[in-house]
Amino acid sequence: MIINNVRLIIFCIILVFAQFLINNLTIFYVDILAIVLVCLLLGGNYNWTQLIILSLLADLFGHWYLGSHLLAITILSVFSAKFTSFYRVSNWLPRTIMANIFFSILLLIIYLIDVIVGKVFTSLSSLLFEIIVLMPLIQFILQKFVNLRSSDIIFYD
Amino acid sequence: MRKFKVWLILISVGLIAFDKYSFISNFRDSVVIWMQKQTSLLFYRIESYPRLLLLHTTQQQELASQNAQLKKQVEEYSLLLKQSKNQTQDATAVNQLNPNGIYDDFSQIVAKAILDVNFFVNNQMLIDVGSNKGSQIGAAVVNREGVIGQVYNVNANSSQVTLITNPEFKIYVEQSVTKSKMLAQGSGNGNIIVRYLDKNDKIQAGDILETTGLDDVYPARVPVAKVVKVFYENNGFNSALCVPVVDFHQLQYVLVLKYDNK
Structure with missing residues (x-):
């Protein structure tokens, strides 16, 4: 599994490092791994092991409660299956819009979890930064460098 | 699922x-x-x-x-x-030029000794006081050890001094103990010679010859020379070879004395 996902692993390591730098050295507080989760979910080319591991890592490095991302992505997966085909054949703009919508829903779920548990953090500027800058960038890199061949795509029900 | x-x-x-x-x-x-x-x-x-x-x-x-x-x-x-x-050293040396106030009867001018080539060749010395500071021809030049010489030429800012070892320099001296008077003259080679000593004069090596004070140039009982050798000359008299008590190579400050007619 590691060999099959080498590019994704390397990409996620880079993203974790980038998230760490952005969160600690700038005014933004971003959740880059959540973007990757959304893109993987919408793209359909994932397995649940990947999603679980990425969710736990996103919680750890993003300083969210352990299980927040897992809960959110599990809830999202109920609705995303219907949009996967449309997402795959769309151009970059519809893809970005769809990914942003699902990403916003994921963040909303995590925000609600935080409200229930008692720790809340909101930053509109960070959200805008993620939606406008990071989302298209990560989608582009995922498409061009991580998922290069259609034969690599494996569909799981 | x-x-x-x-x-x-x-x-x-x-x-x-x-x-x-x-x-x-x-x-x-x-x-x-x-x-x-x-x-x-x-x-x-x-x-x-x-x-x-x-x-x-x-x-x-x-x-x-x-x-x-x-x-x-x-x-x-x-x-x-x-x-x-x-x-500081100079001040100490200057202060020590007149020990016990033996030169108090004379007006004193402190001068710095300049040992130039004249010293080595002509038994002469230059000092840095001239007519501007009151130096005059014939003034005695001494220090705490004894007699050095006499001023023989005065310029505006300097004076030339004949040392007691100069052959042209003569001074009346007396033996410090017996007080017998004699004439000492420079011999030109760093020594002083006293001639025409009577055989009865009790003078021997080690004796100190001092000034008499009778010439109104030098104060009395200021050391001049030390007898090194007494010898007989073929003229019926003894002669005494002496060396100056002052070490001319160590000269720094000297006193120029002018007799005060009080």
Whole structure:
């Protein structure tokens, strides 16, 4: 599994490092791994092991409660299956819009979890930064460098 | 798949509760704080490194110029200190020129001895007082040890002194113990010779010859020379070879004496 996902692993390591730098050295507080989760979910080319591991890592490095991302992505997966085909054949703009919508829903779920548990953090500027800058960038890199061949795509029900 | 997702939801809720109500949250908080500190420090170092580098270079240049200035100052001060030390020594030497006040009957002028080539060749000496300070021809030149010579030429700012070893210099002296009078003359080779000593004169090697005070040039009982050898000359008289009591090679300050007609 590691060999099959080498590019994704390397990409996620880079993203974790980038998230760490952005969160600690700038005014933004971003959740880059959540973007990757959304893109993987919408793209359909994932397995649940990947999603679980990425969710736990996103919680750890993003300083969210352990299980927040897992809960959110599990809830999202109920609705995303219907949009996967449309997402795959769309151009970059519809893809970005769809990914942003699902990403916003994921963040909303995590925000609600935080409200229930008692720790809340909101930053509109960070959200805008993620939606406008990071989302298209990560989608582009995922498409061009991580998922290069259609034969690599494996569909799981 | 539905069952799987339900289990996932339950597990994630359980994880959230476990995180909230256990030590994991505190541990994560402390790890995050530590990582933030290290990152801030690293960022600060990266940000300030160019400034430190520039400061270091600028500081180096400033330090170099300060160093050069300080070196100059140190040299100046060490020179001043040397001069000051010399002045202290000079002041001590000047104060010691008139021990016991034996020259108090004379007006005294302190002069600095300049041992030039004349000293070595002509048994003469230059001093740095002239007519501007009251030096005059014939004035006695002495120091605490004894007689040095006599002024024979006066300029505006300097005077020439004939040393007692000069062949042209003569002085009446007396033996310090017996008080027998005799005439001493320079012999030209750093010595003084006393001629025409009567055989009955009790003079021997080691005796000190002093001034008589009768010539109104030198005070009385100032040492002039020390007898080295008494010998017989083929004229019926003895002669005594003497050396000056003053070491001319160690001269620094001298006194020029003018007799006060009180």
